[in-house]
Amino acid sequence: MAAVVASELAEETPGPAGRPRRRRGSLPVWRWAILVIVGAYFVIPLYAALRFTGLHSFPAVFSQEGFAPALELSVKLAAVTTLLTVVLMLPTSIYVHLRLPKVRRLLEGITILPIVIPPVVLIVGVLEVSPGFLKSTPYLLALEYVVLAMPFAYRSFDAGLRALELHTLVEAAQSLGAGWRQTLWRVLMPNLRTALLSAIVLTVALVLGEFTMASLALYQTFPVWIVAFDQTSGPISVAASLLALFVTWVFLMAITLIAGRSRRAGGTDVSLFSVSRRSTGGS
Amino acid sequence: MTSNETSPRPGATVRMQDLSRSFGTVRALAGLSLELAPGELVALLGPSGCGKTTALRILAGFDTADSGTVEVDGQEISGVPAAKRDMGMVFQSYSLFPNMSAQDNVGFGLRMRKLSSAARQRRAAELLDMVGLAAQAGQYPHQLSGGQQQRVALARALAIEPRVLLLDEPLSALDAKVRLQLREQIRALQQRLGTTTLFVTHDQEEALSMADRVGVMRSGTLEQIATPDELYAHPASAFVAEFVGIMNRIPGDVLELLGRPAALAGLTDGSPAGSAYGKDALVRPEGLRLTASPHGNGIVTTRTFLGQLTRLSVRLTGDVVVQVDQRTAEAAGISPGDSVQVTLADLPVLLADRSASRGDATPATASPGQVPA
Amino acid sequence: MAVDTTTVPGATQAPGAGRSWPARLRALRRWAGLIPFGVYMFLGLGLPAIAVAIGAFQNSSGGGFTLSNVRAATHGIYRQGFETSLEVSVVTAIVPGIVGFLVAYAIFTARRGNLLRRVVITASGVFANFGGVPLAFLFIATLGSTGLVTGWLTAIGLNPYDHGFDLYTFSGIVIVYMYFQIPLMVLIMLPALEGLRPAWREAAQNLGASSWQFWRHIGGPVLFPSFLGCVMLLFGSALSAYATAEALTSGSIALTPIQIGSFLNGNVLAGQQNIGKALGLGLVVIIAIAMVIYTLAQRRASRWLR
Numbered sequence: 001m002a003a004v005v006a007s008e009l010a011e012e013t014p015g016p017a018g019r020p021r022r023r024r025g026s027l028p029v030w031r032w033a034i035l036v037i038v039g040a041y042f043v044i045p046l047y048a049a050l051r052f053t054g055l056h057s058f059p060a061v062f063s064q065e066g067f068a069p070a071l072e073l074s075v076k077l078a079a080v081t082t083l084l085t086v087v088l089m090l091p092t093s094i095y096v097h098l099r100l101p102k103v104r105r106l107l108e109g110i111t112i113l114p115i116v117i118p119p120v121v122l123i124v125g126v127l128e129v130s131p132g133f134l135k136s137t138p139y140l141l142a143l144e145y146v147v148l149a150m151p152f153a154y155r156s157f158d159a160g161l162r163a164l165e166l167h168t169l170v171e172a173a174q175s176l177g178a179g180w181r182q183t184l185w186r187v188l189m190p191n192l193r194t195a196l197l198s199a200i201v202l203t204v205a206l207v208l209g210e211f212t213m214a215s216l217a218l219y220q221t222f223p224v225w226i227v228a229f230d231q232t233s234g235p236i237s238v239a240a241s242l243l244a245l246f247v248t249w250v251f252l253m254a255i256t257l258i259a260g261r262s263r264r265a266g267g268t269d270v271s272l273f274s275v276s277r278r279s280t281g282g283s
Numbered sequence: 284m285t286s287n288e289t290s291p292r293p294g295a296t297v298r299m300q301d302l303s304r305s306f307g308t309v310r311a312l313a314g315l316s317l318e319l320a321p322g323e324l325v326a327l328l329g330p331s332g333c334g335k336t337t338a339l340r341i342l343a344g345f346d347t348a349d350s351g352t353v354e355v356d357g358q359e360i361s362g363v364p365a366a367k368r369d370m371g372m373v374f375q376s377y378s379l380f381p382n383m384s385a386q387d388n389v390g391f392g393l394r395m396r397k398l399s400s401a402a403r404q405r406r407a408a409e410l411l412d413m414v415g416l417a418a419q420a421g422q423y424p425h426q427l428s429g430g431q432q433q434r435v436a437l438a439r440a441l442a443i444e445p446r447v448l449l450l451d452e453p454l455s456a457l458d459a460k461v462r463l464q465l466r467e468q469i470r471a472l473q474q475r476l477g478t479t480t481l482f483v484t485h486d487q488e489e490a491l492s493m494a495d496r497v498g499v500m501r502s503g504t505l506e507q508i509a510t511p512d513e514l515y516a517h518p519a520s521a522f523v524a525e526f527v528g529i530m531n532r533i534p535g536d537v538l539e540l541l542g543r544p545a546a547l548a549g550l551t552d553g554s555p556a557g558s559a560y561g562k563d564a565l566v567r568p569e570g571l572r573l574t575a576s577p578h579g580n581g582i583v584t585t586r587t588f589l590g591q592l593t594r595l596s597v598r599l600t601g602d603v604v605v606q607v608d609q610r611t612a613e614a615a616g617i618s619p620g621d622s623v624q625v626t627l628a629d630l631p632v633l634l635a636d637r638s639a640s641r642g643d644a645t646p647a648t649a650s651p652g653q654v655p656a
Numbered sequence: 657m658a659v660d661t662t663t664v665p666g667a668t669q670a671p672g673a674g675r676s677w678p679a680r681l682r683a684l685r686r687w688a689g690l691i692p693f694g695v696y697m698f699l700g701l702g703l704p705a706i707a708v709a710i711g712a713f714q715n716s717s718g719g720g721f722t723l724s725n726v727r728a729a730t731h732g733i734y735r736q737g738f739e740t741s742l743e744v745s746v747v748t749a750i751v752p753g754i755v756g757f758l759v760a761y762a763i764f765t766a767r768r769g770n771l772l773r774r775v776v777i778t779a780s781g782v783f784a785n786f787g788g789v790p791l792a793f794l795f796i797a798t799l800g801s802t803g804l805v806t807g808w809l810t811a812i813g814l815n816p817y818d819h820g821f822d823l824y825t826f827s828g829i830v831i832v833y834m835y836f837q838i839p840l841m842v843l844i845m846l847p848a849l850e851g852l853r854p855a856w857r858e859a860a861q862n863l864g865a866s867s868w869q870f871w872r873h874i875g876g877p878v879l880f881p882s883f884l885g886c887v888m889l890l891f892g893s894a895l896s897a898y899a900t901a902e903a904l905t906s907g908s909i910a911l912t913p914i915q916i917g918s919f920l921n922g923n924v925l926a927g928q929q930n931i932g933k934a935l936g937l938g939l940v941v942i943i944a945i946a947m948v949i950y951t952l953a954q955r956r957a958s959r960w961l962r
Contacts, residue, residue: 031762035776038759038838042783045794045835048804052797088696095689103690110697112951115889116944117705118896120913121936124920125704128711147700211788211899212913216920223789227903230793238797241790249782345858365861372862378855381960382877391873392863425959436859443863 049238057239064236070225073138077221078207080142085149085203086196093157094188097166104158111151119148119212127217138219145207152202160195164188197258205248294321294479295356295446297342302351303503304337311337312348313503319447322477324470325508326490328526329500335483336451338500342481343449344368355446366395371440371478372449376456378436379424385411385435386420392443410438413472430461437469441476448473448480454489466493487527491515499523520550521635524565529606531571533564537601538632540580541571546631565633568594568608572626575617579624581605586619597625705940711933725934734915734935740826741895741912742942748833749891755834756841757883764849777846780839787836788899795832796904799823824905832900837890844889848882851961878960885953888946895943912939 061067096103114122126144127135134140169191173183189196211223220228222244230237297319304312312334319325327335340346342353344365353361360368371392379388389407390398398406411417414434424432433453440448450469454462470493473480484490490497491511498508499522507519518524525532538544544564573581573595581597584604593614595607607625617623712729715722728734763773798805799816800823809816821827852875860870898913907914907921912935919932 034755034758034762035772038755041838042779042835044805045798048798049794051804088693092690092693099686099689109951112947113697113701115892115896116947117701117940118898118913118943120896120898120916121708121939122701122704124916124932124936125706125708125711126700127920128707129703144700147697150697205785209785209788209790211903212917215902216917223899226789226793230903234796238793241793245786245790248785252782252785253778343858343862345861365858366864366866368862369864370862372859374855374859376855377853378859380856380859380874380878382874391860391865394873395864395869439859439863 046242049242053235053239053242057235058243061236061240061243064229064233066220066225066229067240070220070222073220074208074222077138077142077145078204080139081145081149081207082200082203084142084146085153086199088146089150089153089199090157090192090196091184093154093161094166094184097158097161098170107154108158111154114148114151119210120216122147123213123216126213135217138217138221141210141214141217141219141221142207144213145203145210148210148213149199149203149206152206153199156195156199156202157192160192160198164191194258201251201254205251208244209248294323294477296321296354297447297479297481298352298354299338299342300352300354302338302341302348302353304334304341304346304348310503312341312351314351315500315503315505316351317498317505317508319479319481321479322474323495324473324480324482324493326482326484326494326497327500328484328487328490328497330526331485332502333500334503335485335500339449339451339481339483342447343370343372369443369445370447370449371443371445372451373433373436373440373453375452376429377424377432379427379432379439381424384421384423385416385427385438388424388435389439389442392439396443406442407438410442411435413441414438414468428461429457430465433457433465434468437472441472441478445478448478450480450482452484455484455486462489469493491527497527499526518550518565518633521563521565524550524633524635529568531566531568531605532635533566533599533603533605534601534637535560535562535564537599537603538564540599540601540625542626544627544632545629548631548633550633550635561637563635563637565635566605566627567630568606570628570630570632571605571607572628573597573607573609573617573623574626575621576624577622579622581623581625583617583619583621583623586614586617595623597623599625708933708936708940711930712937713934714930716928716930725930726937728928728931729934729938733910734912734931737910737912737915737935738938740910741939744826744829744833744911745891745894747830748837748894749887751830752834752837752841753883753887753890756838756886757845759838760842760845760849764846776842780842782839784836784839784843786839787897789903791832791835792900792903795823795828795835799828799831825909828904829901829909829911832904833894833897837894840890840893841886844886845879845882848879848957848961851882851957852878881953881957882961885950885957888950888953892943892946892950895939895946 096107122144126140130140134143166188169187170183173187178187209223210221211227214221215224215227222240226237226240226244229240297317299315299317302312302315303310315334315338317325317327317338327338329335337346341348344360344363347361352359355368379385380391383391386404386407389410390403393403393406408417408420411420414437416431416434416438419427419431419435424435427435436453453469454465457465466489482490482494491514494511496508496510497514499506499514501522507514507523509517509519514523514527518527524530533541547564550565573579581599583595584598585596587594587596588611589608591611592608593611595609595614595617596604597607598604605625712725713721713723715724730738759776763770763776795803797803799821800806801817803823806816823832856874856878857870860874865873896913898917901909901911901914902917905914907918916932916935916939919929919935
């Protein structure tokens with residue numbers, strides 16, 4: 001749930017034109033105190049977990065029973081979810097920006113719905129209404145994950161689109177003879193690369209970490225496996241968690257770097273934890 | 284301080300002596316000295332980075348000079364915190380408190396001075412009326428236009444009857460038309476209240492039209508401070524000459540093509556007079572005349588209509604381009620491509636050192652047409 | 657997705673304006689582009705939600721209308737569940753709210769590009785995406801009965817377990833939830849703080865305000881909507897959290913999401929299925945209220961902090 005919100009935050013806009021300003025002296029004591037204490041709160045558990053598992057546990061994770069199928073399932077679900085999400089949300093976002101700009105407000109409201117209806121409640125409803133053939137396949141989860149990922153995807157694309165002069169680009173392309181498919185492929189997509197990447201990474205991170213719906217629907221995805229395996233071996237579970245964390249971090253860092261580089265090269269202004277709200281004067 | 288009258292308090296005297304301020308390796312101020320007489324409006328004019336805003340902020344108390352003193356009414360105030368300096372400041376933009384109505388914004392300084400609610404409201408209403416926004420008293424900043432916001436900011440700064448009024452490029456973020464209106468309004472208000480005022484801007488037209496005296500700054504020092512007329516007619520240096528208004532820079536040898544100057548004058552900073560040989564001559568566009576002539580000394584390149592005057596760009600033999608201002612009636616019939624004879628009018632010509640300093644001379648004017656460096 | 661190729665984008669057609677059929681048809685065609693999205697969301701989100709809402713009022717065995725589920729949901733252990741959940745959510749909304757604000761404040765005065773600032777922002781972004789299973793395990797290793805910090809504290813004679821602390825109950829959950837709540841607060845408050853224009857601070861100073869007066873009259877009021885909005889977000893986030901609590905306590909703690917989950921795990925008497933839905937409905941209603949407050953607060957904030 002935290003991840004859902006992280007994508008709606010305003011961005012680090014470029015600072016005011018560099019008027020030389022006397023820098024305030026180094027941060028006063030109380031600020032350092034806060035940062036140190038809070039920092040400790042965050043770092044110590046990581047250290048504790050590492051100590052608890054011991055480095056030897058990490059390689060052992062891969063050979064545990066159930067690890068491979070669980071991971072495989074999670075990865076497959078992630079792939080399907082991501083594909084569905086992009087196919088659904090990218091054209092929708094573009095369409096709304098192009099033809100129904102007034103609906104944007106409504107759409108932003110809809111993106112809050114998955115927060116209002118938490119996964120634990122959602123799965124209850126889903127299991128109730130889904131036909132039998134869907135319930136018997138884990139891909140039911142993928143379908144629902146699309147709903148969970150919708151807010152991030154929409155906000156990513158929305159931010160990316162707002163940074164473009166969409167109407168102008170499309171009209172320019174059309175005046176030069178491009179059809180819709182070409183416009184989408186050659187003009188819009190390249191400019192939405194960062195937004196797309198952002199949406200993809202957020203979706204993948206979401207699916208790989210989703211526990212609630214998977215466990216209650218009785219499918220053993222990776223997170224579910226980790227919890228189940230805890231009964232067998234605590235250290236292995238902790239090691240697996242740390243691994244999952246680490247991989248997610250690497251992903252997030254990578255996209256922040258890529259987004260940063262593309263921004264410098266003039267790409268769209270979207271980064272992982274942010275939505276460029278300020279640059280276009282707010283919604 | 285709690286007077287409800289609009290009769291002006293005598294303005295304060297301000298004396299800034301030898302102010303220096305560096306930011307790391309950048310020398311923002313290098314020994315600036317400036318005095319403001321009571322009730323005077325002094326404009327600090329200069330290109331960006333010249334230190335004018337730094338000087339203002341030091342006076343306001345938002346920054347401290349590395350060395351030098353600041354005195355107001357004879358008292359050294361360098362140690363006084365900004366909140367206690369009793370100066371009103373108008374910022375470039377967006378300085379109104381968003382969570383308060385115009386009226387509350389204007390009354391804020393009075394609130395800090397513990398005026399009663401009734402007294403505050405009265406005074407705020409009075410000031411909003413002075414700036415012509417009585418009807419907008421209840422509106423919030425986001426409901427006001429840029430020009431209206433700056434007027435409220437002005438009212439807010441004046442509400443506290445400040446000893447000094449400080450204006451930090453208050454008009455640069457506004458539309459041209461609004462800028463002109465506000466210029467007059469600020470000047471009128473300032474004169475009526477007799478508040479000593481320091482006005483920082485990079486727009487020379489603004490400075491020249493509003494101020495009692497204008498100080499032209501460059502690289503942290505004051506190049507010249509004088510009345511607008513004086514600055515225009517008797518610039519102290521090539522920089523001032525070319526910054527204020529438009530100036531043609533003509534190498535001495537090309538000057539001969541234009542005839543004999545009525546007089547040669549050195550710049551008041553000691554630049555040499557005497558022969559124009561090996562030096563550059565500085566001539567205003569109105570200091571040149573032209574007439575159509577089949578084998579003249581120049582070809583017209585562009586023609587710009589300015590109302591009563593027309594400005595013609597002429598490329599002289601010798602590949603120097605000059606701007607010539609001619610009364611439109613006289614310039615009728617002369618078009619780009621025509622051959623003309625350019626001569627000097629009967630005015631003294633200023634001499635400056637050769638173009639080693641040319642890179643620094645950035646004529647910052649709003650009028651079309653520049654002398655190319 | 658079929659896009660209307662016969663109309664030029666941006667063509668001036670007021671939606672629904674004009675009584676003529678062609679105009680209305682055109683407006684309808686424009687809305688058609690939203691059909692895939694609409695249908696998907698209805699099927700994937702709307703339908704389940706409706707099922708829960710209806711089921712909350714249905715007799716588990718028969719299917720007739722009844723209020724017994726709602727009654728059961730608001731009494732006994734389920735009432736306790738709500739109370740505990742609300743307590744946890746309120747505490748983990750306000751405390752991280754304040755801590756997060758302080759952290760954001762501590763770094764927002766640093767210049768952009770400052771190393772400390774960038775580290776804090778990146779770290780916040782990463783930690784905010786924590787949660788669920790990994791987090792639970794992290795804390796078991798830290799504050800579990802044999803955890804690292806527990807050991808440290810015992811060594812200095814302050815075993816928390818002797819003083820009423822238990823990782824697998826209320827106090828533990830609160831400590832754990834803060835791990836993703838605090839960074840969230842930092843990420844949201846930082847831009848809001850930066851929305852505080854320096855000109856306001858300087859103008860206030862110039863008009864004679866002290867630091868305290870600035871915060872009381874301007875800084876505080878202007879930031880309050882953002883702060884409130886964020887606290888609402890944190891509240892909703894904590895209330896709906898399931899994974900962390902489940903991984904931590906294996907379902908042994910009386911929190912509403914856990915209790916809802918237990919209806920699916922079959923840990924419940926037959927004939928009481930729909931109580932879970934009533935619980936779900938209750939949860940949704942509470943979060944919805946919080947999100948309405950959030951939306952209103954955000955709108956106010958964006959107006960002032962533009």
